[in-house]
Amino acid sequence: MNIGEIAKRAGVSRSTVSYVLSGRRRVSDATRGRIQAVIDELDYRPNASARALREGRTQALGLVIPPAGRRLTGMQLEFVASVVEAAARADMDVLLSPSGGDHDRSFERIVSGRRVDGVILMEIRLEDDRVTRLQQSGLPFVTIGRTADPHTTSWVDVDYAGLIGRCVHHLADLGHRHVALINRSAELLASGYGPGHRATAGFDAAVAERGLDGVTLSCGDDGRSGEMCVEQLLAAHPQVTAIATVNEAALPGIRRALDTAGLVVPRDFSITGVAAQHWAEEFRPPLTAADVPIVEMGTEAVNLLLAAIAGPGTPLGRHLYRPPISLRSSTGPAPRVSR
Amino acid sequence: MNIGEIAKRAGVSRSTVSYVLSGRRRVSDATRGRIQAVIDELDYRPNASARALREGRTQALGLVIPPAGRRLTGMQLEFVASVVEAAARADMDVLLSPSGGDHDRSFERIVSGRRVDGVILMEIRLEDDRVTRLQQSGLPFVTIGRTADPHTTSWVDVDYAGLIGRCVHHLADLGHRHVALINRSAELLASGYGPGHRATAGFDAAVAERGLDGVTLSCGDDGRSGEMCVEQLLAAHPQVTAIATVNEAALPGIRRALDTAGLVVPRDFSITGVAAQHWAEEFRPPLTAADVPIVEMGTEAVNLLLAAIAGPGTPLGRHLYRPPISLRSSTGPAPRVSR
DNA sequence: TTGTAGGCGTTATCAA
DNA sequence: TTGATAACGCCTACAA
Secondary structure, eight states: OOHHHHHHHHTSOHHHHHHHHHOOSOOOHHHHHHHHHHHHHHTOOOOHHHHHHHHSOOSEEEEEEOOTTSOOOHHHHHHHHHHHHHHHHTTOEEEEEEOOSSOOHHHHHHHHTTOOSEEEEESOBSSOHHHHHHHHHTOOEEEESOOSOTTSSEEEEEOHHHHHHHHHHHHHHTTOOEEEEEOSOHHHHHTTBHHHHHHHHHHHHHHHHHTOEEEEEOOOSSHHHHHHHHHHHHHHOTTOOEEEESOGGGHHHHHHHHHHTTOOTTTTOEEEEEEEHHHHHHSSSOOEEEEEOHHHHHHHHHHHHHHHHHOTTOOOOEEEEOOOEEOOSSOOOOOSSOO | OOHHHHHHHHTSOHHHHHHHHHOOSOOOHHHHHHHHHHHHHHTOOOOHHHHHHHHSOOSEEEEEEOOTTSOOOHHHHHHHHHHHHHHHHTTOEEEEEEOOSSOOHHHHHHHHTTOOSEEEEESOBSSOHHHHHHHHHTOOEEEESOOSOGGGSEEEEEOHHHHHHHHHHHHHHTTOOEEEEEOSOHHHHHTTBHHHHHHHHHHHHHHHHHTOEEEEEOOOSSHHHHHHHHHHHHHHOTTOOEEEESOGGGHHHHHHHHHHTTOOTTTTOEEEEEEEHHHHHHSSSOOEEEEEOHHHHHHHHHHHHHHHHHOTTOOOOEEEEOOOEEOOSSOOOOOSSOO
16 A cells, blocks of 8 residues: 555545645645545555655654663663653654664664664763764764763763762761762673762762761662672671662662661661652652652653754753752661661 | 765675675675675665665564553563564564554554564453554564454463462462452453453452452552552451462562561461562562563564564464462461461 | 666655 | 656666
């Protein structure tokens, strides 16, 4: 079923059918009605590949996600959902590319095969080959997270440094003197993962400013790791009375380890950090945390990208999110006596 | 950058470049070397739209996921990941369509615009418009889950009825007389969601066979709902000593409600069901459950689809998974005295 | 061993 | 108000 078939049945030329479809030139009511009837009857819709070839636009966005194997965190998942949703609102399809560090078949296919009109890159690192690759390709792109040189790209990001800093100040205000940061995994940090490094920087700065004793720990993105991490923390640093974390996937495990140690939150131990609202609320007791506005960020990333696609001369868009800390019930005054 | 440009620079015709790319006819070493050098230098890759138009194949699969708004469960997410992964292995891209009940723009665009070579449908219902639509479109498709009339489609599914039946038998063997099924949400059930209905059927059959007292509850796909659901269960049916569930997203909440009620698992209360291995292991104590082989199912769905795409006459493929119940630590003998 | 040319389904320019 | 036609980039049957 193609446009020629419709034209034939309606007794007009292909171009007229095309114009009825696009509305880009006047077609008499009579003719348009006849054509529309045929279109409706046959449920015709133009072939996307042909249109893409002709227009130079695919009406699709690429979304580069962390490769399988590593399980996506809840936050990553929500980003995917919000991007897909925002794209659908603009009648754009989303092509998923599970691409890790370097040159990946799927990534290359999407980029150099011109399968998409633009790309959203998730979980980028401070130095990221894929960013370089996209820059040289000329394809519009937006990153969720920013590289070490954020002045040359469009991005949305969370101010991990500032937020973790605020968490530390909040804990200090409550009288905590010995605090710990539970960061993302050591591999991720080693690969130059921005949020991890910025969280560390923010933590260190605030700890220094308030004259606290701070411990930093890496932790895998899963419950089991969180559990082990806190066990080790409690054993090695018994004086610690509070945790700040950017590792939401570890939260359930952190919770279990505190339970096992017989510590009641927030009476004996405080915990706070940066997390998706959903996870903060699911925590027991509900987590005092900076709620990452994931849906907003995903939507904004899509909007920036659509703008860049529409106008090649569009200025770079950047948005650093610094949501307030929602006070819930997981932080309290430092316990009087050390454990 | 197109094939003509490569041809010009290499001093050959376009067809020769094309043949070098496809390897479908012999090209002399000298010529091929010269062409390949140009290709490498310019990092040329054929335009996907043009190729799709010419070949009638897009090298992309559509994956229809539940619409945003409803948060994807961990299991759904893993399906997505496994499908994307399996597709990537076959050099296929995956186009995501967040489509709910009926005719959705995104779904229609993918299907009638021929944007994909085939479709994988998630979370289908016993009667599903999208299945009908795909059947009449002639586009190959595979469903994860099956409709009420499973003889006309290709699918992979979990034998929820059989598995929940086994769970009940396991509980009965342990001496439990009063058991509950925690099902998926009421809306999902009302919309004719197969796994929900089949779980109920399996539960009822096993309960009848063993002469037990069985309660069935619907529960939203999130922790909060699980918590409320179990609170109500304990209040309304104090004699219940065990739960079987197909609602893995509710597990954390179920856990919290049991905690709050002061019930120790498995001493005072047993819990089992069907869940992704990951969630079963994350539960405390680790959940005795039928582990849904998600990656295997996602991979098999892709393989069935690829086969159907390759050979239009391919027989329908169906695979009903019935994984064994992994005995972990969340079930034990029924407590002697009722609460 | 390589080249020529037609057509996949669209859209838009030029003509009528 | 409508129609004929070229072009988007690719693949391949046919020719040389």
